[in-house]
Amino acid sequence: YMIQSASSFLPVMALAPQPGERVLDMASAPGGKTSHIAALMKNTGFILANDASKGRTKSLVANLHRLGATNTVVCNYDGREFPRIMGGFDRVLLDAPCSGSGVVAKDSSVKKSKDEKDFQRCSHLQKELIIAAIDSIDAKSKTGGYLVYSTCSITVEENEWVVDYA
Numbered sequence: 694y695m696i697q698s699a700s701s702f703l704p705v706m707a708l709a710p711q712p713g714e715r716v717l718d719m720a721s722a723p724g725g726k727t728s729h730i731a732a733l734m735k736n737t738g739f740i741l742a743n744d745a746s747k748g749r750t751k752s753l754v755a756n757l758h759r760l761g762a763t764n765t766v767v768c769n770y771d772g773r774e775f776p777r778i779m780g781g782f783d784r785v786l787l788d789a790p791c792s793g794s795g796v797v798a799k800d801s802s803v804k805k806s807k808d809e810k811d812f813q814r815c816s817h818l819q820k821e822l823i824i825a826a827i828d829s830i831d832a833k834s835k836t837g838g839y840l841v842y843s844t845c846s847i848t849v850e851e852n853e854w855v856v857d858y859a
Contacts, residue, residue, distance in 0.1 A: 695725045695756065700795070704788055704843040705729045711836050712737040714783040717829055719772040719822065720790060722749030724756035730786070731762035740765040741779065745772060745790075773821045776829040783837030787826045789819045791844035791851050812850055819844070819855045827859060 705726050710716050712735045721727045722744040730740055742757065744750050747769045754767050770778055772787070792815045826840050842859075844851050 695728060695760065697725050697729070700843075700845060701725055702729060704786060704841050705733065708784050708786050708839060708841040710734050710738075710784055714738045714834075714836055715781060715831075716740045717775065717779075717782040717785045717826075718742045719775065719785060719787045719826055719829075720744060721753055721767075721786075721788075722746060723752040724760075726786060726788060727753065727765060728757060728760040728762050731757070731760070731765055734764060736762065736764045738764055741782075742767045743770055743772060743775075745770065773818075773825050775825045780829045781831040782829050783831060783834040784839045784841075785826045785829055786841050786843075787822055788843045789822055789851075789855075791815050791819065791846040792848065793845055794851075795845045795847040812848060815846070816850045816855060819851055820858045823855055823859045 710730050710733050715738060716730055718727045721742040727740060727742045742753060742765050744753055750767055750769050757765050792812050823842055830838055830840060832838060842856060
């Protein structure tokens with residue numbers, strides 16, 4: 694098992710993956726949400742677990758193996774490259790890279806290490822990722838056609854404005 698906070702498991706609950714579906718987890722390392730998706734799908738269907746950081750895919754692979762997820766393929770692409778790489782997913786989870794402003798209580802260094810440009814860069818990347826996520830969904834999916842967007846940020850620029858942009 695992998696212990697998760699509510700903010701980690703709620704996006705997966707909102708995604709509500711079903712057995713036999715095709716699911717894309719666009720930013721999946723270290724694998725807590727991906728392994729939860731696999732469990733809810735009863736290890737059936739197909740999960741593409743992507744992370745843009747090659748180094749982070751090592752922990753992703755290790756956790757998926759340890760937790761017995763057999764319906765998952767791990768890849769290392771810039772999420773903005775989807776759907777050129779692969780599309781037609783029933784559901785997409787985009788737990789987007791963010792400023793981390795929502796975890797200040799756990800990591801106070803966030804307050805000192807981020808400036809306005811960091812927030813702008815995050816928001817720009819998130820907008821590109823959410824468009825790629827939308828374009829990766831199979832509009833004719835019989836069971837899905839869902840996208841869940843989440844961050845660990847509390848800023849409007851990284852949440853509401855990104856969703857409004859899409």
